């Protein structure tokens with residue numbers, strides 16, 4: 171048993187207003203009524219339980235059966251979980267808008283595209299609210315990507331920060347995976363392509379680089395990753411052990427500008443700037459797929 175219990179994750183929720191991925195991406199707190207310490211989903215490096223369902227070797231599954239590439243785009247948040255919100259931009263809806271733009275571009279190139287949600291709600295079938303809704307929502311996103319045997323998974327977010335000067339685009343990838351190298355390559359490719367496309371369209375977008383999300387949050391020397399990118403692990407819900415199934419294909423989480431920065435918000439409100447960034451993301455995904 172390699173279960174890791176981490177206390178104090180409620181603090182992550184307190185930061186939700188400041189950070190996009192903060193709410194609903196990291197480990198989820200267990201129901202407070204049980205008095206159980208919040209359970210961490212992801213083990214620290216080297217302690218991943220690869221015997222969990224759908225473990226690490228499953229990347230081999232991720233191939234389109236009809237020769238067509240399959241890409242799952244995952245607009246972050248949804249339902250009662252808005253993500254970052256400021257200056258009239260609400261992240262959960264902005265994320266869907268980006269996903270629809272990228273979907274259209276990829277489909278033009280013959281790629282099959284799965285969206286984990288297409289409107290302001292959580293993925294279809296997720297009706298719970300609060301942390302239970304967030305947990306169900308995240309699990310459903312992973313399930314949809316795996317069910318489609320996607321070649322690539324891309325979670326789409328925008329950022330928020332208590333520092334209003336923070337701005338730009340960054341991409342998270344996870345190194346605690348069998349296909350870590352591919353995750354990193356995908357991150358590098360989409361980041362470079364997005365910056366290049368935005369600049370080509372005349373927009374100055376800050377390049378914040380790519381970031382290994384294995385220790386996205388640290389607690390007591392242990393690492394907390396992003397739910398949709400991190401490896402198999404164990405969690406408890408109401409005291410009952412429950413396996414966390416990971417995405418089984420290379421994936422990244424993109425943070426497209428800062429909703430807390432007025433210059434970035436101007437770009438988020440500019441359809442042409444959105445198109446340029448979406449085009450870069452689509453190109454990056456295609457470059458990665460063709461390089462494999």
Ligand SMILES: [Zn+2]
Pocket residue numbers: 189190191192246247253254261327328
């Ligand atoms: Zn977010």
